[in-house]
Amino acid sequence: KTGAFTFDPGFMSTAACKSAITYIDGDKGELLYRGYAIEQLATNCDYLETCYLLKNGELPSKAQYDVFTKTVREHTMVHEQLTRLYQGFRRDAHPMAILVGMVGSLSAYYQDSLDIANPEHRDVAAMRLIAKLPTITAMAYKYTIGEPFMFPRNDLDYSSNFLHMMFATPCEKYEPNPVLARALDRILILHADHEQNASTSTVRLAGSSGANPFACIAAGIACLWGPAHGGANEACVAMLEDLMAQGGVEKIGEFIAKVKDKNSSVKLMGFGHRVYKNYDPRAKLMRETCHEVLNELGLQDDPMFKLAMALEKIALEDEYFVSRKLYPNVDFYSGIVQKAMGIPVSLFTGIFAMARTIGWIAQWNEMIGDPEQKIGRPRQLYTGAPHRDVKPMAFR
Numbered sequence: 581k582t583g584a585f586t587f588d589p590g591f592m593s594t595a596a597c598k599s600a601i602t603y604i605d606g607d608k609g610e611l612l613y614r615g616y617a618i619e620q621l622a623t624n625c626d627y628l629e630t631c632y633l634l635k636n637g638e639l640p641s642k643a644q645y646d647v648f649t650k651t652v653r654e655h656t657m658v659h660e661q662l663t664r665l666y667q668g669f670r671r672d673a674h675p676m677a678i679l680v681g682m683v684g685s686l687s688a689y690y691q692d693s694l695d696i697a698n699p700e701h702r703d704v705a706a707m708r709l710i711a712k713l714p715t716i717t718a719m720a721y722k723y724t725i726g727e728p729f730m731f732p733r734n735d736l737d738y739s740s741n742f743l744h745m746m747f748a749t750p751c752e753k754y755e756p757n758p759v760l761a762r763a764l765d766r767i768l769i770l771h772a773d774h775e776q777n778a779s780t781s782t783v784r785l786a787g788s789s790g791a792n793p794f795a796c797i798a799a800g801i802a803c804l805w806g807p808a809h810g811g812a813n814e815a816c817v818a819m820l821e822d823l824m825a826q827g828g829v830e831k832i833g834e835f836i837a838k839v840k841d842k843n844s845s846v847k848l849m850g851f852g853h854r855v856y857k858n859y860d861p862r863a864k865l866m867r868e869t870c871h872e873v874l875n876e877l878g879l880q881d882d883p884m885f886k887l888a889m890a891l892e893k894i895a896l897e898d899e900y901f902v903s904r905k906l907y908p909n910v911d912f913y914s915g916i917v918q919k920a921m922g923i924p925v926s927l928f929t930g931i932f933a934m935a936r937t938i939g940w941i942a943q944w945n946e947m948i949g950d951p952e953q954k955i956g957r958p959r960q961l962y963t964g965a966p967h968r969d970v971k972p973m974a975f976r
């Protein structure tokens with residue numbers, strides 16, 4: 581049941597809930613959204629089609645798609661007073677800190693879609709979140725670089741509009757590159773949902789108390805920020821930059837030795853996964869997308885991409901990684917492609933949050949819609965002091 585956790589004595593794994601949304605076979609390296617393979621969705625659909633699928637359980641017809649995209653377009657702007665909240669942040673605030681604050685504050689603006697018992701309210705809140713996350717994320721970026729916020733352009737598709745809000749300025753003509761927009765759209769699809777990962781479980785647990793959807797999604801963003809989870813793409817680029825500064829490919833052997841050293845806490849960021857004990861299917865698609873973007877931008881010889889491929893090749897043959905079934909995950913290439921697109925490293929996890937918002941909403945909706953769902957209340961294995969009496973301070 582939702583929120584009921586069963587601890588297997590053998591490992592601290594948890595079977596958190598039933599869900600019909602996403603299926604992962606970690607051994608086969610398989611990922612399905614509502615029964616469709618991620619490879620087919622990333623190739624044949626766009627992100628809003630995938631949002632419709634995750635939210636409603638079926639891929640949309642043309643008519644359904646048109647209504648859905650029109651509704652998203654009608655909610656892309658944020659309340660004018662919300663834009664003033666950005667002034668409260670330092671200019672060098674991490675975008676994830678801003679996203680946690682701004683998404684949580686939506687609860688204070690949209691009282692008309694907070695009654696979670698009302699399916700219509702839930703639907704309006706969902707569409708507002710899908711539509712506003714790109715605007716809020718792009719505004720976080722603009723705020724940190726001291727440029728004016730760009731209004732959404734409803735004549736553009738979802739990903740082109742995000743690139744517009746990120747990189748356009750009032751004084752220059754800007755048309756988003758369609759190849760980069762398509763690449764971003766695919767990156768959003770690859771990150772849209774992933775079963776009961778840490779941040780989705782956070783959203784479910786917060787939602788099980790009846791908290792409003794905006795607050796629950798803000799909780800998910802906070803959890804995703806961690807370097808072991810959504811922050812791994814940022815950490816992966818930092819790792820590659822360090823390696824390049826120390827000498828690049830020639831230093832890979834030394835670096836791998838450090839990772840393997842039992843006494844070192846150095847991890848190969850972008851490798852390993854709690855569930856995948858095979859190649860993360862998203863990593864393959866991310867590498868292809870990376871290739872496409874680098875070719876489009878004439879960066880085929882990008883040293884960081886070459887270093888990442890060399891690192892991957894060595895790691896895939898090294899006993900330490902092979903024996904532990906450590907393969908590249910979605911984060912290994914996502915940082916390189918976003919960096920090539922001009923997206924600042926500090927915003928990588930923000931884009932992950934933007935993409936994952938639909939997964940969080942779909943999972944939250946599924947839980948709230950379950951008549952049997954109860955408040956989540958994980959138990960513990962108590963390892964503290966036995967029952968004892970208090971002694972007066974003079975005798976302590």
Ligand code: SDX
Nearest residue numbers: 774777808809810812847848849850851852853854904909
């Ligand atoms: C995401 O859950 C999701 O679905 C998450 C996500 C999603 O879409 O929501 O897929 C997104 O979070 C992907 C993961 C991004 N994180 C990273 O890339 C950070 C680097 N990876 C590691 O921190 C680690 O692999 C985890 C956190 C992802 C998984 O950690 P686990 O469960 O401890 O890994 P494991 O049990 O498989 O580890 C087995 C062994 C251990 O060594 P031993 O104790 O056996 O000697 O492998 C080691 C680990 O220390 N190990 C690594 C490693 N990952 C695991 N050693 C070096 N480098 C690594 N990356």
